[in-house]
Amino acid sequence: MSKLPSFLRTLYSKPLHRCLLLGVSGSGKTALLYRMLLNELVGSIPTIGFNCEEIPTGRATLQFWDIGGGCGTIHPLIRHYMQPGSHILFLVDTAACLSDREVLSWTLDGLATEAQASRDSEGGFFGVAFGKQDRLENAAVDPRVAELEKSVRSAMETVYGDGKKGTRWAIYWNEEGGGISAATGAGLSDGWLAREFLKGIKAGLEEGKKNDSRPPMTSPPLSPPQKDPLDEGQLRALIEKQNEDDAYINLTVDEFFEKMESGMLEKWDHRAHLRAGYYVLIEILWVGHGLWEAAEDFLGKLESMLASDSKLAEIEGREKKFRNTVHRTMTTFYLHMIHISLLDFTAQNPSNLPKSTDFPKFLLSNPHLMSSQLWSAYYTKDTLFSPTAKSAWVLPDLKPLPTYINSVNGDGELKKNSSATPGHLTETERLQRFAFTILKHVKSTNQRRGKVIKDSLSALQKHIMHQRSKGINLEPYSETKAYFWIQILHASIDSLGGAKVIDIITLSFPSFVLLFPELLHRRDKGKEVWRPYYTEKSWESIEARMALVLPTLKPLPNVIVPPTAKEREAAVRKELEVRIVGRGSGLSDVEMMLHEFWVVSEVREADDVGRPPHTHGGLLWRIFSALWYAKQEKRGMGDALNEVLVADVRGKEPERRFGFTEKAFWARVVLKRFLEFELVKPGDVGGGDPRGAILMNFQSFLAKNKELVLKDMWQGYYSAETWHSEDAAVRFVPPDLKETENFM
Ligand SMILES: Nc1nc2c(ncn2[C@@H]2O[C@H](COP(=O)(O)OP(=O)(O)OP(=O)(O)O)[C@@H](O)[C@H]2O)c(=O)[nH]1
């Protein structure tokens, strides 16, 4: 049986309503949220960043986003947490509003601003809750209470008009139930407020349906997807029939694409789409790339096909044969579905990597792909056919994409040891990893090879001396040995040669090793590789340690025998394994040292005044220095972080752009560690340049939290599909692999 039903079965899940919890700073948002969730009063520290919790209510789930800070400071951020249709629950600190005119005016201003913003951005329902009522005395007879309610009501009417109460907004007092209070739990621990708020959301939805002229008030309710007219058996029968008269089965992949790009395919039907996707993906797997490159490749070919067709149609004076347009989300979606089926197919056929001629067999074991309605379980029509989804990759709005991990063990759990450091390494392996990391760095950053090598060698020397001084048993540093491996690996990489080679930038070391087993894999061999070039005496000499000593027997090789097909296949398999299990390769101390060294030197060399961060190191630095200043100036760290988040969400092209989710992720990761970090030297903010002091602290911060230098850390929390989506670029999308709290 195929896996199809496992992810087509769960078509109907509970509706999830996205709700923002707003209110002035200290109004009790966090206390309210956790009273609803845990029925406890949680400690009272101001929220830095945000909390996100799901409160099951009736037959729906309310997903609350509690964003730290008052409306004034966070207002510019709100849109990054909001989606069209997000609902808002605005919390009023009732007691403070009565006793403090300033709080009252902040509250009313904030309320008016957020209500207007919600209206303007097609927001959903807007509720106002009067909290901290345990602090009121004689509320029923206090004229100030009535006065407060009147002001709130009139602010809401100003925004929504007076006829809209109940379907667009509501206020919550809970007079009969004893008020609302996170301290006593009134109105919260029994779920009253959540139920009332959900009622409002639903009333708003009903109203929205009745009145079509108004934009929808919520994320589209989960409607049953359109059913494919064909069931699994029928799909299978269709595939079998098409497999029999498959006109393209004898073409090589290149021939097929040539036909496609020149507009010469007989038809461009669903099967042809799947075939092209399958071919693109198997080629991409060989190179060591993934879905993103596959999507680019596919769309490029599609564009050529459409262009050729138009040209031919014009010349021949006929109608165009292909009517499709380029649709990025649709393409990426199907490629994703083919990709996970392909990984599965690969796992089930361990003897060979999938080939182009396996296409009929592949389809037959994944008949669901043949359904042209497959998308409808994941996307509403409105979302999938929006202009944004056509031009950018947009996440599904009905339910998350299935992942390969899900389809294997159903719970999305990554294997535990995914970031484990490798076991004991020989001196030779350490040097090989050192060399490999440097060469990858040179290739991916386009920096000057000579300078990178020189700097890295001196960093290695320091590192080894430092380790040895701590009593760790390592061979002394040897410039000649380190350089020797750089040279050997460089020649090996060059031997990979021309087009469609494995891309070493994405390759992990354990996979790379399999390409050159004779040189790198077998420990004893690796140990002796220097023998043809150096005499033992010169190899082990003191001079060879201090400086590069040229080979005494023969020059170092420039050419290395390229890997055989079998070796390449072994490497690709290993890499797939690494990717399927998450980043399974682990890094040694030497590799970690290099990454840390590069981050620090980049920050030290950059003149970053007012420049948006465009590298990972730059982003870390920006977040760290914001926190450092906040601490020195005794300002709120939450506000400082919020400023980093709203600033330069998009840096200048063509520099690297950071999406909002990416920045928020790193902000939280850095913050958590910053709170546990003791500043080495506070420095003097008042006079002079504090940069030196920050830099010193930054360096020792990184030394204590080395994992921060790994810019792929997000892979433990997010799927690549989510991380690279347009949604993640413009607003905060929570992790889809691990819970948020794990990194906070
Ligand atoms: N008496 C009383 N105190 C409350 C209530 N809710 C919250 N508090 C207190 O009010 C203070 C602020 O509460 P928080 O929940 O941290 O406020 P917040 O709105 O999340 O604040 P920020 O995260 O800074 O935006 C804390 O000292 C809470 O213990 C309540 O219902 N009654």
Ligand SMILES: [Mg+2]
């Ligand atoms: Mg809070």
